[in-house]
Structures are given as structure tokens and as C-alpha cells.
Amino acid sequence: MNDTGAESLAAFTLTKQLLSTLVQSAAPDDFCRSLVHKVLNDHDAIAAFICRADSDGMLQMMGSYGYPPERVRKDVKVSIFDRMGITDSIRESRILVFNGWEDYKVIYPQQANRASPGKAFISVPFSREGFPAGGIGIAFGSYVKESQFNQLLWETIQLIGEVYVSPAWFNVAESRDAISEGPVRGKKMLPHELPERALLVLRLMAEGKTNWQIASTLKYSESTIKGDASLIFRAFGVTTRESAIIAAKNAGLI
Numbered sequence: 001m002n003d004t005g006a007e008s009l010a011a012f013t014l015t016k017q018l019l020s021t022l023v024q025s026a027a028p029d030d031f032c033r034s035l036v037h038k039v040l041n042d043h044d045a046i047a048a049f050i051c052r053a054d055s056d057g058m059l060q061m062m063g064s065y066g067y068p069p070e071r072v073r074k075d076v077k078v079s080i081f082d083r084m085g086i087t088d089s090i091r092e093s094r095i096l097v098f099n100g101w102e103d104y105k106v107i108y109p110q111q112a113n114r115a116s117p118g119k120a121f122i123s124v125p126f127s128r129e130g131f132p133a134g135g136i137g138i139a140f141g142s143y144v145k146e147s148q149f150n151q152l153l154w155e156t157i158q159l160i161g162e163v164y165v166s167p168a169w170f171n172v173a174e175s176r177d178a179i180s181e182g183p184v185r186g187k188k189m190l191p192h193e194l195p196e197r198a199l200l201v202l203r204l205m206a207e208g209k210t211n212w213q214i215a216s217t218l219k220y221s222e223s224t225i226k227g228d229a230s231l232i233f234r235a236f237g238v239t240t241r242e243s244a245i246i247a248a249k250n251a252g253l254i
Helices: 003-024 028-039 085-092 101-107 109-114 151-165 167-181 196-206 211-218 222-236 241-250
Strands: 045-053 058-065 077-079 096-099 120-128 131-140
Touching: 028 045, 028 058, 028 131, 028 151, 045 151, 058 085, 058 131, 085 096, 085 120, 085 131, 096 101, 101 109, 120 151, 131 151, 196 211, 196 222, 196 241, 211 222, 222 241
Parallel strands: none
Antiparallel strands: 045 058, 045 131, 058 077, 096 120, 120 131
């Protein structure tokens, strides 16, 4: 096989891996895990996170893999104008490579305590209709060699990331995830038939947590949690949280 044929095959294989990762990863954490272990396993990737930007220019963590929880909190937003690797990458719309944390700390001394695991870090920005949409941060266990920085690889990751953070795809992914975890939402069911996630939502409701707090705890979007709440209300034939909690206690579910 000549060089052109080998490059075409590599490009096809890469695209297939990334599309499979996109299609099979309903949850953002799964997307990051697949990115590390299925797509970038030959590049010594050890951790990844994905975030998206809202209309106010605030970044929110969607999912992560390999990072300590306190490093990638989903209940905290940062401005794309804050100085750090991922925000500079998104704001400037260019892929940034940090080959060693000492270099990163020199550029961002105020972020010295937020260094990722491993030795190197790459930020891949997303955009949508010319505006910042989010980005992926990937940590590596070894320094990134020039031969690893295949433009096709990173541009393909960039494209897949842009699809993944788009509202259309994210809503489809969440809907598919909800269907896979329980009966169709429009169908009334008995309280003891509630799926496991709905029961978790119910227990957190009983603790007084808001939908946003429950979403942060369970690592789902707030719209998904609202859907679970509607499922709970229909199962108990009630219209308020308080009534649902009382009914659930009477039924011995919490």
C-alpha cells in the first residue's frame, strides 16, 4: 500500500472510531472515556473533559474522565475571558499544546493548582456559526511528540466535539438515554415500576435538593431531571414535589 493509500485508510479508521464514540456515548462522561480509551489510546491519553459555552460566554463542564471530581465540577461556571488553557483555546479558536506543566504554570501562574494529571495537555476548541461553543481538554501521560500531532486527527476531534455540544445532538442523546433507562415517559406506570434513576431523583427531592442540584449530583442535564420529575408525578398521580414525597414515603420507596 502506498503512502496515500495508508493515509486514506488511517483517515477512514479515525473517522469511524470518532463517529462510533459519538453515537454510542449518550452521557458526556462516556464520551470522554471513549475518547481516552478507544480513540487516543495509542497516544497515551489518560484523561479528558468536555465543556460547552452558553450565550453569555460562560463555560460549563459537561463530562470528564480521569480527572479528580474537584478539578472538573459541573456546578461551577467560568468565563471564556478567564485566563487558562481551555478558555484561551476557545476564545482564540485554535488548538493549543502544552508540553509539560512547568510551561503551563509559567503562562498561567494563577492556575498552578489546577494542573491536569500527566505531563502534557491539549485544548481543542469548538465553534458554532462563528461563535465559541465549547472545547475538549485532553491530558497525556507522556510528552506529545510532533509526529502525534496529526492535523486530521485533531480537526476530526474538533468536528465531532462541535456535533456533540450542539443542542440538537445533546437533546437526542438525552432522549435516547432516558428511553434506555426506563419506560416511555408518556406512559403512566405504578410507583414501584419507576426506573432506578427516577428513584434516585425522588430520594434527592426528599433531601430538599433543587432540579439543578440533582442534575449536578447525578451528572445529567436539568431538562433530564425535570423529565424524571414528571414521570414521578404521573406515577403517584400528584402535581407537586411535596405530595410526591409524602406518597413515596407512604409507599415505602424512600
